Amino acid sequence: MASNRKMLVLGGDGIGPEVVKEVLRVVDWMAKKRSVSFDLQEGLVGGAAYDKHGTPLTDETLADAVDSDAVLFGAVGGTQYDDLPFEVKPERGLLRLRKEMDLFANLRPAMVFDAMADASSLKRDLVSGLDIMILRELTGGVYFGQPRGIDDLPDGTKKGYDTQVYTTPEIERIGRVAFDLARKRDGRVTSVEKANVMMSGVLWREVMTNLHKAEGEGVVLDHMYADNCAMQLVRNPKQFDVIVTDNLFGDILSDCAAMLTGSLGMLPSASLGAVDEVTGKRHALYEPVHGSAPDIAGKGIANPIAEMLSFAMALRYSFDMGEEADMLEQAIQNVLKSGLRTADIMQDGMARVSTTVMTDSLLKELDKLVSG
Ligand SMILES: NC(=O)c1ccc[n+]([C@@H]2O[C@H](COP(=O)([O-])OP(=O)(O)OC[C@H]3O[C@@H](n4cnc5c(N)ncnc54)[C@H](O)[C@@H]3O)[C@@H](O)[C@H]2O)c1
Numbered sequence: 001m002a003s004n005r006k007m008l009v010l011g012g013d014g015i016g017p018e019v020v021k022e023v024l025r026v027v028d029w030m031a032k033k034r035s036v037s038f039d040l041q042e043g044l045v046g047g048a049a050y051d052k053h054g055t056p057l058t059d060e061t062l063a064d065a066v067d068s069d070a071v072l073f074g075a076v077g078g079t080q081y082d083d084l085p086f087e088v089k090p091e092r093g094l095l096r097l098r099k100e101m102d103l104f105a106n107l108r109p110a111m112v113f114d115a116m117a118d119a120s121s122l123k124r125d126l127v128s129g130l131d132i133m134i135l136r137e138l139t140g141g142v143y144f145g146q147p148r149g150i151d152d153l154p155d156g157t158k159k160g161y162d163t164q165v166y167t168t169p170e171i172e173r174i175g176r177v178a179f180d181l182a183r184k185r186d187g188r189v190t191s192v193e194k195a196n197v198m199m200s201g202v203l204w205r206e207v208m209t210n211l212h213k214a215e216g217e218g219v220v221l222d223h224m225y226a227d228n229c230a231m232q233l234v235r236n237p238k239q240f241d242v243i244v245t246d247n248l249f250g251d252i253l254s255d256c257a258a259m260l261t262g263s264l265g266m267l268p269s270a271s272l273g274a275v276d277e278v279t280g281k282r283h284a285l286y287e288p289v290h291g292s293a294p295d296i297a298g299k300g301i302a303n304p305i306a307e308m309l310s311f312a313m314a315l316r317y318s319f320d321m322g323e324e325a326d327m328l329e330q331a332i333q334n335v336l337k338s339g340l341r342t343a344d345i346m347q348d349g350m351a352r353v354s355t356t357v358m359t360d361s362l363l364k365e366l367d368k369l370v371s372g
C-alpha cells in the first residue's frame with residue numbers, strides 16, 4: 001500500500017540489521033492492525049556499504065536519506081573493518097549522513113521504566129522515575145574540526161591531532177533546542193563544557209548565558225564542567241532535566257546515562273535538523289545510542305528496545321503519530337513488567353529471552369492494547 005510516510009531503513013552492521021528487523025515487524029503490525037502504512041526503502045550503510053560499493057555511504061543512499069521523512073538507522077562498525085583507511089571506515093558513513101543532512105540536534109532521552117529500576121547500575125531510589133534528556137550537538141566540535149591528521153615529525157616520531165571548533169550560531173541553535181525542550185519538561189537546562197580548560201568551552205558558556213538572557217524565558221540555566229557532570233550523573237541523576245553539551249561530551253555522557261537505565265540496549269535517539277520554514281518539515285534520523293556490538297552479533301540475543309524506542313521517537317517527531325508512539329512505549333513497559341529480559345538486562349527471577357521472542361511478546365502486548 002502506498003503512503004506518503006517515506007522511511008529509509010539503514011540496518012548497517014553487526015546487531016544493527018538484527019534490531020532493525022524487529023522494528024519492521026512492528027511496522028507490519030501497524031499496517032495490519034492500525035491501517036497505517038509506511039513507504040519503506042532499504043539501503044546499505046557502514047561496512048555493509050563498503051563491502052558492496054567500496055564506500056560506507058554512496059551518494060545515492062545519501063540522496064534517498066535527504067528525500068525521506070525519516071531514516072531508521074541500526075548501527076555501523078565491526079572489528080573486520082579496523083584496518084580500513086580512516087576515510088572509508090564504517091563510522092564515516094554515519095558521520096557523513098549527520099553532517100550532510102545537518103542533523104545538529106541529537107536527543108538522547110534516558111528514562112527508567114518502573115520494571116527496570118532494579119536493573120540500573122545505581123540503587124532503585126536513585127533512578128526510579130528518572131527522565132532526563134541529553135541534548136548532544138551533533139554536527140560540530142572535534143568530530144569535524146579542521147585541521148586534523150597524523151604528521152611525521154623530524155625526530156621520526158609522529159603527531160596526531162584534531163581540532164575542536166564551535167561558532168556562535170552553532171551554539172545558539174542547539175541552545176534554542178535545549179530551551180524549547182526544557183519548556184515542555186521541567187524547565188531546567190544544564191549546559192556542560194570545560195570552560196576551565198578549553199577556549200571553545202569559554203565561548204560555549206558565554207553564548208549560552210547570553211542566549212538565556214535574550215531567549216530563555218521560563219527556563220532555569222546552570223553550567224557544569226563535563227567531568228563533574230559525569231560524576232553527578234552516577235551520584236544523583238535526578239538533579240538533571242535537560243543536559244545540553246557538545247558532540248564529544250554528549251557521546252560520552254549518553255553512554256554513561258545508558259547504564260542508569262540498565263543497558264546501552266535501552267537508549268534511543270533522534271537526530272534532527274532545523275525545521276524548514278516553508279514546508280514545516282525537517283531532516284531526521286533515528287538511531288539507538290548503542291553500536292554494532294560485535295561481541296554479540298549473530299547470536300540472536302541483542303536487545304531490540306533501543307531501536308524500538310528510536311522508532312517511537314520517529315512516530316512522534318516525524319510522522320505526527322503520538323498515539324502510536326505512546327502505544328509502542330506502553331507495550332515495551334508491559335513486556336518488561338511481565339518479566340521478560342534479554343541477556344544485557346537480565347535480573348534474578350526474570351525470564352531470559354532472545355531478540356525475536358522479546359518482539360513476539362511486544363506484538364502480543366500491542367494486540368492487547370488495541371483490543372482492550
Ligand atoms: N551509532 C552507531 O552506529 C555506533 C554507536 C556506537 C558504536 N559504534 C561502533 O560499533 C562498534 C562496537 O563498538 P563498542 O563495542 O564500543 O560499542 P557497542 O555499543 O557496540 O557495544 C558496547 C557493549 O554494549 C553491548 N550492547 C550494545 N548494544 C546492545 C544491545 N542492543 N543489546 C545488548 N547488548 C548491547 C555490547 O554487547 C557491548 O558489550 C564500533 O565499530 C563502534 O565504532 C557504532
Ligand SMILES: CC(C)[C@H](C(=O)O)[C@@H](O)C(=O)O
Pocket residue numbers: 077091094095251289291
Ligand atoms: C559510531 C560513532 C561515530 C558514534 C559517535 O561517536 O557519534 C557513536 O558512538 C554514537 O554514539 O552515535
Ligand SMILES: [Mg+2]
Pocket residue numbers: 251252255289
Ligand atoms: Mg557513542
